[in-house]
Amino acid sequence: MKTLDSKLAEIKANRSSRTFIIADAKDADMAFGVRSPGPRSYLSSRGEHPARFSPEVWTREEFGYRNLPEFLDIIREIVRQGRVDIMLMSASVNEQLAIKEGLFRNSPVTPAARANDATDVWAVRHGSYVKEPAQPFRSATIDHIQCGQAECNRDGSEFPGANLGLYSVTFVNNLEQDRATLLAFKEFRLEAERKKFRYFLEVFDPNVSSGIVPEKLGEFINDNIIRSLAGVTGAGRPLFLKIAYHGPRLMEELAQYDPNLIVGILGGSAGTTYDAFRLIHDAQKYGARVALFGRKINNAEHQLAFIEMLRLITDGRLSPDEAVRAYHGVLEACKIKPKLSLEKDLELTNQAMSYGANPRATITVPATPQSRPAASPKPTPSRSSPSSQAVAYGAPASPLWPKKTDGSPDFARMTSDERRSYDLARLTRKFG
Numbered sequence: 001m002k003t004l005d006s007k008l009a010e011i012k013a014n015r016s017s018r019t020f021i022i023a024d025a026k027d028a029d030m031a032f033g034v035r036s037p038g039p040r041s042y043l044s045s046r047g048e049h050p051a052r053f054s055p056e057v058w059t060r061e062e063f064g065y066r067n068l069p070e071f072l073d074i075i076r077e078i079v080r081q082g083r084v085d086i087m088l089m090s091a092s093v094n095e096q097l098a099i100k101e102g103l104f105r106n107s108p109v110t111p112a113a114r115a116n117d118a119t120d121v122w123a124v125r126h127g128s129y130v131k132e133p134a135q136p137f138r139s140a141t142i143d144h145i146q147c148g149q150a151e152c153n154r155d156g157s158e159f160p161g162a163n164l165g166l167y168s169v170t171f172v173n174n175l176e177q178d179r180a181t182l183l184a185f186k187e188f189r190l191e192a193e194r195k196k197f198r199y200f201l202e203v204f205d206p207n208v209s210s211g212i213v214p215e216k217l218g219e220f221i222n223d224n225i226i227r228s229l230a231g232v233t234g235a236g237r238p239l240f241l242k243i244a245y246h247g248p249r250l251m252e253e254l255a256q257y258d259p260n261l262i263v264g265i266l267g268g269s270a271g272t273t274y275d276a277f278r279l280i281h282d283a284q285k286y287g288a289r290v291a292l293f294g295r296k297i298n299n300a301e302h303q304l305a306f307i308e309m310l311r312l313i314t315d316g317r318l319s320p321d322e323a324v325r326a327y328h329g330v331l332e333a334c335k336i337k338p339k340l341s342l343e344k345d346l347e348l349t350n351q352a353m354s355y356g357a358n359p360r361a362t363i364t365v366p367a368t369p370q371s372r373p374a375a376s377p378k379p380t381p382s383r384s385s386p387s388s389q390a391v392a393y394g395a396p397a398s399p400l401w402p403k404k405t406d407g408s409p410d411f412a413r414m415t416s417d418e419r420r421s422y423d424l425a426r427l428t429r430k431f432g
Contacts, residue, residue, distance in 0.1 A: 264290025
């Protein structure tokens with residue numbers, strides 16, 4: 001069974017469960033074009049792929065972005081790592097990896113594809129599309145996502161491609177525009193129900209000025225979600241939601257409304273590492289059970305380690321600031337230069353929660369009453385000593401943890417401090 005299905009069942013059966021779903025959004029080619037694979041500062045273990053660059057024009061290093069084969073290698077590596085539950089891709093990448101290669105056939109990770117690309121994700125260079133009110137549009141069809149062709153054979157229940165999609169809507173507080181958005185959503189829902197296609201619903205904040213003051217925007221979004229789904233029966237409802245995080249009160253308001261409605265958050269722009277780790281921690285604390293991070297993962301210095309930290313946070317094994325320190329320790333062990341110093345990377349900064357650059361369409365992640373953790377000097381790590389590694393990367397100073405007679409760790413007898421020390425030492429050995 002895919003981890004997504006088992007976790008959805010557990011969340012619905014036990015609302016107090018810590019079970020958390022993490023999705024990696026690798027569908028940026030439907031938004032950003034050539035730049036979508038991200039910076040070449042991080043490549044998979046397979047390394048670089050040849051590319052054609054004329055030296056009189058520029059060098060590969062000057063260009064700075066991964067090409068598609070390098071991007072696909074990273075997706076393959078993350079799927080094999082098995083720490084995310086969903087891998088979201090464009091229909092074309094889904095065809096290559098899911099249909100042609102069968103990457104997900106024996107994997108716990110569920111493949112998914114972006115099912116629509118409304119105009120507010122058309123974030124191409126020098127374009128002005130994102131400055132206009134979002135209009136509905138779909139490049140991919142459900143059949144192409146499921147089986148890679150215009151019509152699928154529906155004799156069985158299995159498809160070679162993805163049977164899960166992301167559908168996004170953007171409410172802008174304009175009657176004509178929002179009505180068109182909902183009509184397109186209705187058409188998609190009915191087709192998805194007929195073709196037994198599962199989906200999750202992404203609700204963006206307005207991408208243009210909506211006339212709503214920022215502190216009230218979350219109420220507008222919450223009400224639109226509940227109102228829009230009130231006329232939708234179970235057969236057509238999304239598996240879960242993906243929305244911007246508007247703070248503790250508005251997350252709890254939505255999460256408590258309907259026990260059958262699973263709420264998730266979107267990650268937004270890259271920001272600091274602490275931004276990302278604090279966001280997933282706070283969202284989970286106040287009711288979210290899903291996080292879909294795209295740019296935050298794709299722009300990370302070490303994507304596998306970044307994902308590992310997200311999982312340790314949602315499992316309750318590391319706090320956000322501990323995870324930042326551990327992440328920097330992994331970068332140091334891997335001899336990867338971080339984009340920011342540890343002190344800077346521990347800062348909580350503003351987050352733009354939209355694809356475009358319109359300042360009127362952004363929000364700030366509200367900071368809960370908590371002071372920013374101060375960065376402390378790190379001792380020089382020793383590659384040969386797990387205990388010194390644990391101290392160097394932010395773990396408590398205890399050099400040992402309980403072990404069984406065979407030398408393996410005894411988790412049942414570990415204190416929380418000893419478990420953190422063990423986790424940090426393990427991560428350093430794993431990625432370093």
